[in-house]
Amino acid sequence: MSIVIFIIILLVLVLVHEFGHFLTAKKFGIKVEEFGFGFPPKLFGIKKGETEYTFNLLPIGGFVKIFGETPDEESINGPEAGRSFVNKSKWQQAIVLFAGIFANFILAWLLFSIGFMYGLPTSAGNEPSGVQLSDVHLVVLSVLSKSPAEVAGLKTGDKIIFASHTHENEVGHTIKNINPTSIKSFIGEHEIGEEVAIGYLRGQDSDAKIAKVIVGDINGQPAIGIAMDMIGTAKLPFFKAIYEGGRIDWFMTKNTAFGLYTLIKEGIMGKGSFESVTGPVGMVGIVGDAYRFSLTYLLSFAALISVNLGIINLLPFPALDGGRLFFLLIEKIKGSRINPKVANTLNTVGFSVLILLMVFVTYHDVLKLF
Numbered sequence: 001m002s003i004v005i006f007i008i009i010l011l012v013l014v015l016v017h018e019f020g021h022f023l024t025a026k027k028f029g030i031k032v033e034e035f036g037f038g039f040p041p042k043l044f045g046i047k048k049g050e051t052e053y054t055f056n057l058l059p060i061g062g063f064v065k066i067f068g069e070t071p072d073e074e075s076i077n078g079p080e081a082g083r084s085f086v087n088k089s090k091w092q093q094a095i096v097l098f099a100g101i102f103a104n105f106i107l108a109w110l111l112f113s114i115g116f117m118y119g120l121p122t123s124a125g126n127e128p129s130g131v132q133l134s135d136v137h138l139v140v141l142s143v144l145s146k147s148p149a150e151v152a153g154l155k156t157g158d159k160i161i162f163a164s165h166t167h168e169n170e171v172g173h174t175i176k177n178i179n180p181t182s183i184k185s186f187i188g189e190h191e192i193g194e195e196v197a198i199g200y201l202r203g204q205d206s207d208a209k210i211a212k213v214i215v216g217d218i219n220g221q222p223a224i225g226i227a228m229d230m231i232g233t234a235k236l237p238f239f240k241a242i243y244e245g246g247r248i249d250w251f252m253t254k255n256t257a258f259g260l261y262t263l264i265k266e267g268i269m270g271k272g273s274f275e276s277v278t279g280p281v282g283m284v285g286i287v288g289d290a291y292r293f294s295l296t297y298l299l300s301f302a303a304l305i306s307v308n309l310g311i312i313n314l315l316p317f318p319a320l321d322g323g324r325l326f327f328l329l330i331e332k333i334k335g336s337r338i339n340p341k342v343a344n345t346l347n348t349v350g351f352s353v354l355i356l357l358m359v360f361v362t363y364h365d366v367l368k369l370f
Contacts, residue, residue: 002288007059009287009302011038013104013309014061020103022064024096031067031083038062066096070347071340086340090332097321097328104310105249111303113245115296116236124230128244133232137161137201138178140226142289147218147225152211154198154226157292161208162199163187180228190215192222203292252307260311318350 015037025032031050036042038056045054068075068084075084085093112120119134127133137159143150163186164174175186190196198211215222236244290301316326324347331337 002285002291005291005298006287009305010060011062013107013302013306016103016107016306017100017309017313018062018064020099020101021066021096024099025064025066025085028088028092028096029083030085030088030092030096031080032064033067034063034065036063036065070344076340086337090328094325094328097324101310101313101321104306104313105253108252108303108306108310109245109249111245111299111306112248113241115300115303116234116241116244117238118296119233119235119294120300121231121294121297122234124232127232127234128236128240131234131236133234136230136232138180138183138228139231140200140228142227144218144225147223148214148216149198149211149224149226152198152213152224154200154211154213154224155202155292156289158200158202160198160200160228164197164199165190179230183228187215187224188222190222192217196224198224249303249307252304253311256304256307256311260315317354318346319348319354320350323347323350 018035022032022035033050034045034052034054036054036056037059039058039060039062041057043055043057045052047053066085067080068086071084071086075081075086078084081087085096088096116128121139122133124133124136138161140149140154140156140158140160142156143154160178160183162174162178163183175182187196192215194215196213196215198213199208200211201208213224215224217223218225287298287301290298313320314322314325317323327338327343
């Protein structure tokens with residue numbers, strides 16, 4: 001199920017990105033040869049006007065084929081050169097390239113706003129000003145792989161409602177004032193190897209379940225291997241939801257950009273680590289965790305991916321929109337066009353590097369599973 005949800009999210013985000021390019025190209029009279037749903041091999045296509053809308057085998061995104069985006073003799077000097085991307089003004093080319101990125105930021109704003117309208121899981125203390133959270137619980141945010149909590153069956157999204165000893169002489173000792181501090185203290189009171197009972201609710205089920213967890217040794221301390229926080233639901237009226245959605249979108253954009261800058265900087269300095277980088281395999285697991293929280297949480301997570309997609313595409317790297325925008329800047333400064341063969345070669349090399357990087361990150365994701 002998680003794989004299907006991830007594919008749907010990726011398909012929507014990429015198609016929205018490509019639709020931004022498609023819409024602005026059409027607006028400026030640039031010929032759009034193909035709008036592809038998924039990636040080749042091609043299954044079938046429908047020709048409408050000058051554009052063929054193709055449906056392809058690999059449902060992991062989409063693409064738009066704009067005449068002249070990869071310059072050649074036909075697009076530069078051919079009979080339809082006037083409708084070629086490469087022959088349009090620099091500002092029009094820049095808008096077409098940036099439109100996909102902009103579409104991702106707008107989509108993120110919309111998804112965050114919808115989340116607030118229907119009720120978005122929010123950390124207590126981080127709720128919007130003047131908003132009272134409802135249904136506040138201590139929620140499991142993540143479960144460490146192969147940890148005592150995972151072995152006992154606890155999952156992301158579970159709501160902890162009590163914790164108690166299981167040995168006979170202290171069977172009545174139950175923690176009911178539930179918060180992260182009280183649970184950590186409770187677990188810390190036990191010896192490694194002792195058993196505790198964690199009561200929890202899962203999903204919409206109102207019947208409490210009990211997990212018998214053996215306290216483990218994690219980094220030299222008694223622990224069960226969960227991250228947790230007090231989570232409630234923030235539900236806002238339409239206009240406030242739109243405002244808060246935009247505010248969160250901007251906040252996430254700034255923090256994502258700074259995080260990516262830090263990652264690249266540390267990589268250049270030889271201090272980088274792939275521990276904080278997640279590829280497609282890791283994302284499937286995260287999507288599954290988000291879905292267990294709630295549908296609105298999943299929408300907000302999709303919004304975060306959309307922000308990341310926009311930021312990454314802004315990087316001045318060949319094959320990315322940011323790289324093509326950088327080429328436009330160079331052409332503007334030098335007053336002449338970059339040799340098409342050079343530009344096409346750099347974009348091909350850049351695309352190959354990105355594919356290799358994705359393969360490496362995916363391999364790293366797989367290793368984390370073992």
